[in-house]
Amino acid sequence: MSVQTAVTCLNFINGEWHPSEQEAVDASINPANRNEVVGYVQKSTIQDLDKAVEAANRAKKAWRKLSGAARGEYLYKVANILEKNINIVAETMTREMGKTLPEAKGETARGVAILRYYAGEGLRKIGENIPSTDSEALMFTTRSPLGVVGVITPWNFPVAIPIWKIAPALIYGNTVVLKPAQETAVTASKVMECFAEAGFPSGVINMVTGPGSVIGQGIIDHPTIDGITFTGSDTVGKRVGQGALARGAKYQLEMGGKNPVIVANDADLDLAVDATISGGLKSTGQKCTATSRVIVQQDIYEAFKERLIEKVNQLQVGDGLQAETWMGPCASESQLNTVLSYIEKGKEEGATLLSGGNRYENPELAQGFYVQPTVFEDVKSEMTIAQEEIFGPVLALMKVETMEEALEVANDVKFGLSASIFTTNISSMLSFINEMDAGLVRINAESAGVELQAPFGGMKQSSSHSREQGQAAIEFFTSIKTVFVKG
The missing domain is CATH 3.40.605.10 (Aldehyde Dehydrogenase; Chain A, domain 1)
Known part of the structure; x- marks a missing residue:
């Protein structure tokens, strides 16, 4: 071969x-x-x-x-x-x-x-x-x-x-x-x-x-x-x-999946940020288990957002064969256009673009199907980017007050493939395990982890x-x- x-x-x-x-x-x-x-x-x-x-x-x-x-x-x-x-x-x-x-x-x-x-x-x-x-x-x-x-x-x-x-x-x-x-x-x-x-x-x-x-x-x-x-x-x-x-x-x-990560007030923020980026942006977000919605309790929302944006802006995007590349291109021109159309939809429906949102203009990337890692905030559950599977490097930040509200928002989609939560509170963990409508739930780990020896599949329309x-x-x-x- x-x-x-x-x-x-x-x-x-x-x-x-x-x-x-x-x-x-x-x-x-x-x-x-x-x-x-x-x-x-x-x-x-x-x-x-x-x-x-x-x-x-x-x-x-x-x-x-x-x-x-x-x-x-x-x-x-x-x-x-x-x-x-x-x-x-x-x-x-x-x-x-x-x-x-x-x-x-x-x-x-x-x-x-x-x-x-x-x-x-x-x-x-x-x-x-x-x-x-x-x-x-x-x-x-x-x-x-x-x-x-x-x-x-x-x-x-x-x-x-x-x-x-x-x-x-x-x-x-x-x-x-x-x-x-x-x-x-x-x-x-x-x-x-x-x-x-x-x-x-x-x-x-x-x-x-x-x-x-x-x-x-x-x-x-x-x-x-x-x-x-x-x-x-x-x-x-x-x-x-x-x-x-x-x-x-x-x-x-x-x-499909529209997978949430819940970040509770008591979460290890560095761990949650790293897992959100890994779960949502690795493989250019082209995983059925990729993190798409980031549901954060309001007391730590600003601190989480600041760390997330700082790290997202440091990601190295380029040809996957190059050793320094962290994220490659979209898999095809069609997929690139799909991602860009969802980004425009997010802007039109009132979400606030915090980072990314465009193709790269530099000559090294102009011949590929590259899109910038993208983060929105002020995302409401009824918005298209909070409901439909984008299959690209787009994260939607959603602020909530309580864990009860976080679970309601997390379940407010037609999909139910994977979900994760970051918390040190046993009660919050158990509520998440029992109430999250997803076939794969992960505690203090990214949503995109699947082990070959364990059953894998979704609920609802996943x-x-x-x-x-x-x-x-x-x-x-x-x-x-x-x-x-x-x-």
Whole structure:
């Protein structure tokens, strides 16, 4: 494996690399330098998808017959190959998506850890004995794989998110068809090269690139795809769920977030400021768990704001491949324009701009999709920037009097993915844990921390109320089968 420029990424179908039925491609642009083409991504057809699904269906019977330990050995091989190529994969990610190289390496290392974790799942229990009312019978549960799983993933974590879906799907006996985001399909191809090198049986793991309107919709509608796992926007996620439900396929949706951090009067201010900046602005705010709303009690509001602005203004923005860069560009021109439009909306609706709010004008950054880290205050809960997911480096400061008011404001959105609080008061911690409508709550830590061995998912419109990662993943990728044996 090597870092190459401007190659065309092929589809991986039935154990081989295939060109699409049509020659149309999308150029994957380096967001740090719009003049650099990282590679070309095929705009595949429904016919390409059909071939991948057919291959996955042919392979599923033999794959599910393998022992969990045998399937785990394949995942261990992928983990070792990915680890060997961590620098190449990470550099490709940085060039294609824009996050800093240390973040890209960390994400790739996380992919390695996820593969090893699920490889171990092959030797863990998948059922339990249940007493029968018949003394001469044996009753127990086991689990059956869904069959063929369609995996639709976003551009913001092009290694970790596909792997945390693919690895459990495979270890529990399913075959997979991956549709990565077009914006980061070059990176996804690097990951798929690791699976190819590991020697999986033909058809067990497949990848087809292409627009969501064609390949994504094709996965939703395909009659022989048994389950769909999706991460992306809530608008698209609802279409996935509706389409899957219409034909009786199982679906799993992880969607948006509008994640708050509450800073109480008794908080460690330096810790809270650092975590707010890290949680909200790292990866240019392009995380579903990124801190977006900063809810601060009034007694310490001014001190918190002063320290926050001082540190935000010191952040080094630039090309993620440069060692001194703390924050890279937005992932695409489209995403940059979305962020800028939300900033303008914040100004129009009466929020006060404290810092940032514009593109960079200096020549070093003019060719990239860079936006300044941005902080607003005087933000009201009904404002657009307090309600909608921006997916960019924008923080909205909201002043409250009491902890009760803080929790009301924190819950006053349609999303419920993650949330954090900074306090030393046990009562405040317990109230936050019990009353915060979010699938992930963190105490004295940033909102954007997710551990691979723990269940992950949201409440309200952030998810389909299922959970990913950890041992909870088995609930989606399998069905319980109850067995009754009478001698």
